[in-house]
Amino acid sequence: MSKKIRAFTLIELSIVVACIMVFGGVGSKLWIQTLQTEKQSKRNMTYLAGSQIVLDRITREIRASLSASQPEGELLELVQLTPEGERRTVSYRMEDRELIRLERTGEGAEKSLKVASLQNIQISFAMTENQAIRIELRQEGRDQPLQVRTRTLVAFARPGRGVQ
Numbered sequence: 622m623s624k625k626i627r628a629f630t631l632i633e634l635s636i637v638v639a640c641i642m643v644f645g646g647v648g649s650k651l652w653i654q655t656l657q658t659e660k661q662s663k664r665n666m667t668y669l670a671g672s673q674i675v676l677d678r679i680t681r682e683i684r685a686s687l688s689a690s691q692p693e694g695e696l697l698e699l700v701q702l703t704p705e706g707e708r709r710t711v712s713y714r715m716e717d718r719e720l721i722r723l724e725r726t727g728e729g730a731e732k733s734l735k736v737a738s739l740q741n742i743q744i745s746f747a748m749t750e751n752q753a754i755r756i757e758l759r760q761e762g763r764d765q766p767l768q769v770r771t772r773t774l775v776a777f778a779r780p781g782r783g784v785q
Contacts, residue, residue, distance in 0.1 A: 668742075668772060672758045675720065675737045675744075676776045682711060683754055683778035696720075697746045697754070699780070713746075720744060753779040 679697075683689060686699040687708075699711040703726070712723045713736070720736040741762060747755040758774045 665772070668760055669774070671737065672742070672760075672774045676756055676758065676774060678736065679713070679756055680776050680778040683756075684781045686711075686780040689748070689754055689780045691746060691748065696744065715739070715744070749777070751779075753777045 682699060682701070683697075686701045688700045690698050692698050694714065696713045696715060698713075701709050701711055703709055707727055709727070710725045712725075714721050714723065718740055719738050722734045722736050724732045724734075739758075742758055742760045745757045745759075747757075749755055754777065756776045756778065760772045762770050762772075
């Protein structure tokens with residue numbers, strides 16, 4: 622009596638290898654998409670966090686101002702009162718893709734401070750009809766050729782009578 626040897630045929634092994642290759646290809650594509658999504662999410666969070674800090678700071682300063690204007694050469698100019706009751710002028714301007722805050726007091730003293738580096742970000746201020754100021758931060762970028770992605774943050778603030 623001879624023993625019959627059981628084994629997989631070449632066709633069965635080929636089918637298993639083909640299935641493993643298909644599953645591996647699908648899995649690797651999903652893994653790559655997950656990594657790209659994570660990278661994009663980190664960029665979005667970095668943009669949102671930095672932009673929100675800038676918007677909050679400027680909004681606080683506008684609310685603590687007596688008046689606001691947009692003279693030529695400046696993005697925004699605010700007139701404020703110091704805690705001592707003196708008038709000061711705070712101006713915002715762009716220099717080399719950086720948002721600069723310039724503070725001038727009545728005695729002619731000036732202080733300059735870099736608020737933020739705005740690479741690939743545009744900032745704009747607009748006066749509305751009801752004396753509010755519209756602050757807009759806009760970032761445009763490309764993830765792929767011919768695919769433009771725009772992110773915009775907008776805040777509104779009205780000059781108050783507060784002291785900063």
